[in-house]
Amino acid sequence: MVPVEMPRYTSFKTLASGSTGYYWTCPSLYRKAGCPYLSAALGENLPQNELIAAANVWNDRLDAWKAERNPMAPAEPLSTYGTVEWLQNAYLKHDSFLQRVAEFSRPDYKRVLDRVCDTKIKRESTGEELRVGDIKIINIAVSTAEKVYQAFSGDGGNRTGEKVVTYCKAMWKRIQPHHPELFRADTPNPWEGVTLKRRKKQTKGHVDRATVYAFANGAIANGRGELAAAAVLAFEWLMRPSSIGAGYAPWTGYRASDHPDKIRLKHRKTDELALHPLEYLDEETGELVKLYEDAEKILAHTPRYGTSIVCKKNGVLFGDGTYLAHEVREMADKLRDDGESIPVGFSLDKCRHGGMTELEESGLTEGQGRVLSKHKTAAAYRGYAKETEKRVLEATKKRFGHSEQPKIANKNNDGKEEKKA
Known part of the structure; x- marks a missing residue:
């Protein structure tokens, strides 16, 4: 029984391993006429679309060769x-x-x-x-x-x-x-x-943590929790807007049964899977320390319209177009008109660049930053962090021996330190 529909001049056979091997073979009529393409192995256990694509490469070559030999044929x-x-x-x-x-x-x-x-x-x-x-x-x-x-x-x-x-x-x-x-x-x-x-x-702009959460809380207050989640995913977990809109942050990856203390995301462009810890147990105090408490508060107020954390109210993804970016921009404009300190040009892209800049301001090494951002090359990673005044000051202090271990700036977590004191 033929496992799939076979394209022109292809055949299959069961291999010793049990797999099904597919092959393209030039008809003997064209072989005798001098066709340079004789045969080719197309692959094993190919699904229908891959088999068609692989066979088309060789059938296109054969058709082009036939057209070259017969100038009277329609071009x-x-x-x-x-x-x-x-x-x-x-x-x-x-x-x-x-x-x-x-x-x-x-x-x-x-x-x-x-x-x-x-x-x-x-x-x-x-x-x-x-x-x-x-x-x-x-x-x-x-x-x-x-x-x-x-x-x-x-x-x-x-x-x-x-x-x-x-x-x-x-x-x-x-x-x-x-x-x-x-x-x-x-x-x-x-x-x-x-x-x-x-x-x-042109150097892309960026926004800081306070701005991201001002937008997120404002979006939730206006009934657009999915837009708040999009901003947080871009800033905290460094997701590209295209990955967010295409559904690469599913609810099933957030505190799932197989990793209840993590969030699992995927970076669409690099095809890299990211598994970010959300908490850890302090070995000295035995206290459970939450790493993304503010972000999780935003997710707790995000409506579950579909399988993706960020999607439309009907459960459909925002997709590859500019619709998600347009919605975020409109919400930012509304919040600014309402008196919120949201800068002109606020975007998911700037949220992500802000998160990348925070990595550098926090004193992470390039290797540590790439572990979080999932950039494959150092060159791709370096272009994101902006030369902020804080980075220049820290570099100058370190040059003259006045630098201390940098602390992560998080205005939204100021209350935590007071509780522990």
Whole structure:
């Protein structure tokens, strides 16, 4: 019995291990005609969607080869073998893309590469306007790559232009070993020769702990506990707004039966699981010390509309759009109009950056900070903490030997110290 629907030219067999192996085999008719693609192992125990995707890579190659051999056949407008657009289609289906690029980032790659293919540049010799996606890969030199970059960056550098170079460079690098005959021998990767223009990168703002909790308490008072929880998740547990809106902070991860003293979250962009302790037992006093008492008070007032801590009243997630950001901004504006000290431009992004800044102000080492934020690289982590006056003062005091062990500033927990005294 066939376990799944089989795409063209695929077969399966039961392996010695008991697994089901899937294979793509070129028909003998095309083998005899000189087709360079003979056979390929697609994988084991593949679900339907993965099997189709794996087989499509080889079927697309076969179809492109057939179209090349028969010039009288109608041309495929979106995928001609050996062109930049063919390269894009092959790359987005290849394991080098699917295994290395997180699912969250894949739509951005496709969006940018689609724009690259649709970009038109002029041929210097004739003045003819050419669509980049229709140009053969072997004809893309450094000068051509620079024209494409110029079309996106204009007179000054910008983020989109940088993405074009980064994504195209990766695409050339990953596919070139599989089809070396399609690439230039003198310049296998022309994008490496493109010089990026300098641009002044804007520094994102941040908000402190007092501001976050002023917003959270105000949102609860206005019946929007889910917005309060979103701000706390971004500040205390350093979640990206996209992860919050997409439901990566479920109620089942908060003080669950298998970890009743922790909150379990997931970072969507890095696919990293974070398990944050909420309390610990002081070995000297035997007292149970709550680490996120203020945050848990906010969660206690957050309505459970669905499985995610942050979702709409009908239980649907806010998703990837700007709806959650818009709701937070509107609530911040309302609280400011009501006299609360919420700064203009308050956002979940600034809450997260504020939490990252607090890590540095608290004197944590880079390693300790990354354990909490789940950044994979030191370079990615360093850009978040802002150069606040407190950090400069602490650095200066340490320089002259006046520094003491820093204490975590928490205006919301002032009452705790009084109780213990």
